[in-house]
Amino acid sequence: MAVHRLLRDSGHLLRPLLILLAGLGIFLLVRSAVVPKAFGQYGHYRPAALAVNRQNPLVFAGQGACVVCHDDEAKARAAGKHAHVACEACHGPQAQHAADPLALKPTLPDVATLCARCHAKDTAKPKTFPQVITAEHSGGVVCNTCHQPHNPHL
Amino acid sequence: MEISRRELLTKCSKLLILTATAAKALENSRTAPGHDDTYRMAEHWWGMIVDIDKCIGCGNCVRACSKENQVPQGYFRTWVERYQVTEDREHPLVESPNGAINGFSPATREDTKSFYVPKLCNHCADSPCVQVCPVGATFVSPDGVVLVDPDYCLGCRYCMQACPYGCRYFHPEKEIADKCTLCYHRITKGLTTACCESCPTGARQLVDLKDPKDPVHEFLRNNKVQVLKPQMATGSKVYYKNLDGSVR
Numbered sequence: 001m002a003v004h005r006l007l008r009d010s011g012h013l014l015r016p017l018l019i020l021l022a023g024l025g026i027f028l029l030v031r032s033a034v035v036p037k038a039f040g041q042y043g044h045y046r047p048a049a050l051a052v053n054r055q056n057p058l059v060f061a062g063q064g065a066c067v068v069c070h071d072d073e074a075k076a077r078a079a080g081k082h083a084h085v086a087c088e089a090c091h092g093p094q095a096q097h098a099a100d101p102l103a104l105k106p107t108l109p110d111v112a113t114l115c116a117r118c119h120a121k122d123t124a125k126p127k128t129f130p131q132v133i134t135a136e137h138s139g140g141v142v143c144n145t146c147h148q149p150h151n152p153h154l
Numbered sequence: 155m156e157i158s159r160r161e162l163l164t165k166c167s168k169l170l171i172l173t174a175t176a177a178k179a180l181e182n183s184r185t186a187p188g189h190d191d192t193y194r195m196a197e198h199w200w201g202m203i204v205d206i207d208k209c210i211g212c213g214n215c216v217r218a219c220s221k222e223n224q225v226p227q228g229y230f231r232t233w234v235e236r237y238q239v240t241e242d243r244e245h246p247l248v249e250s251p252n253g254a255i256n257g258f259s260p261a262t263r264e265d266t267k268s269f270y271v272p273k274l275c276n277h278c279a280d281s282p283c284v285q286v287c288p289v290g291a292t293f294v295s296p297d298g299v300v301l302v303d304p305d306y307c308l309g310c311r312y313c314m315q316a317c318p319y320g321c322r323y324f325h326p327e328k329e330i331a332d333k334c335t336l337c338y339h340r341i342t343k344g345l346t347t348a349c350c351e352s353c354p355t356g357a358r359q360l361v362d363l364k365d366p367k368d369p370v371h372e373f374l375r376n377n378k379v380q381v382l383k384p385q386m387a388t389g390s391k392v393y394y395k396n397l398d399g400s401v402r
Contacts, residue, residue: 045293049303050195056339059222060348082354089214089352093221117212118354122260124236124268125210129355 060088061098069101073150080151081130090114090149115143193342198297199364200336201391202350203373204272206398208357211236211270213257215349215358219274220255222337222348229323230255231334232274232349239267239400246400271394271401272358274349275300275321275334276382279389283313283322283333292331298363298391299336307331318386336360363391 038047066087067074077083088094096104121131132138138146146154211234219225219232233253238261239246251258261268277300278284284292284300291306292313307330314322314331325332337347345351346360353359361370373379373395380397381390394401 039290042296043290043293045290046303046306049291049293049301049306050295050338052304053301053335053338054342056223056335058340058343058345060218060340060345060351062340062345062351064345084356085354086351088218089354093218093348117214117257118210120260122211122258123264123266124238124258124261124270126207126269129210 058095059093061093061095063087065098066094076148076150080148080153082150082152111142111144111149115147115149195296197364198341198362199391200298200341201277201361201363201370201393202274202336202347202358203361203370203379203393203395204358205356205395206269206271207396208355209234209270209272210355210357211254211258212354213254214352214354215272216253216255218348218352219334222340223335225332226326228252229325229332231321231323231332232272234258235271235273236261237267237269237271237398237400238263239398240265267398269398271397272349273319273321273382274392275336276319276388276390276392277334277336279391280387282316282318282386282388286312286316288312292333295338299338299341300333301335301338302330302333304328304330318383318388 036046036048039045041047063086070087073087077085077087090109091106092109094104094106097106116134119131119134121133125131143149213234215232216230216234220230223231225231230253233250235248235250235254236258237246237248249258258270277294277298279294279298281292281294281300284294287293288310289306289308291303291308293301293303295301309324309329309331311324311331313333314324322331322333324330337345337349340347341360350358350360359369361373362368363370370393374393377395379393379395381388381393382397382401383390
């Protein structure tokens with residue numbers, strides 16, 4: 001009698017078990033469909049995201065691209081105090097110009113703001129860095145009247 | 155044709171082994187990158203060195219970053235702070251007008267200790283922002299750069315709360331918690347970051363800690379170097395030379 005009852009009552013366990021298994025099956029199926037195969041290859045992330053981050057277009061061409069054509073300016077610059085200032089630090093981003101020199105013609109920077117940004121007197125700047133009180137230094141005369149920006153010594 | 159049980163089993167197992175290897179090879183050939191790419195992630199471990207004694211607060215890095223990465227106006231992946239420390243004040247005066255995208259108005263006080271501190275994502279090796287991301291949308295790449303997967307980011311902003319350096323921002327159009335990528339699109343092509351490219355004094359330099367010839371090793375050996383908030387044990391890879399104790 002006891003065995004008979006057990007067999008009959010086991011249905012109560014079997015049915016939820018089947019539902020659980022079916023649920024687990026669906027979960028695994030959906031999971032395999034939505035989680036990319038390579039997920040977890042390097043860590044808890046999608047390796048394809050690395051490629052996504054590499055896709056961004058270049059805006060700054062880099063110093064190497066500038067000196068390929070502009071070797072006169074590069075030589076003048078290398079001989080002076082601005083030797084370690086990259087071209088694009090003053091001339092702005094030029095990747096488009098580097099890709100097609102005719103497509104984008106770089107405009108000359110506004111000398112008054114450009115020079116002052118670095119060389120205006122500021123007590124927070126390193127003491128050894130050359131600084132001037134612009135109004136007293138030139139009396140309104142534009143910097144490149146006296147200083148050649150690529151090799152700025154007088 | 156008669157075939158013994160032994161022969162059948164041997165043949166079957168041979169076939170099984172061969173097909174399994176072939177299938178695996180086929181799978182590998184599919185997952186391998188198709189483009190001729192010379193960049194090997196395992197050979198790099200990127201970081202940055204910042205020399206406080208060289209920063210002049212010109213804001214070139216901020217402008218360059220914003221142009222290179224199309225950072226929305228009013229948001230910053232890198233910024234420059236000016237510290238003014240006086241003995242009579244408990245806390246230093248810290249300014250960063252609009253992230254210093256237009257530089258600073260000159261400081262004139264001679265009686266204070268003042269200096270500039272450029273800041274950016276510290277690309278932590280044990281990054282708090284990575285630890286809290288519930289969906290694996292932010293991660294440390296095999297070459298040590300903390301990146302965001304724009305397709306996976308839900309915009310829950312947990313990472314923004316977790317970052318002790320305040321280096322993350324919520325991108326208003328993409329609606330993701332965006333951040334500095336250490337110009338991953340540039341450094342993987344052999345270029346330096348936009349901020350380092352445009353820094354006129356070389357105050358910040360991209361370094362590869364896995365490259366034995368990189369000047370970073372000499373820099374770390376010969377200077378007094380500090381990372382920001384070392385007590386947080388984030389494994390920050392932005393090393394500051396001669397950082398003042400007042401910097402937070």
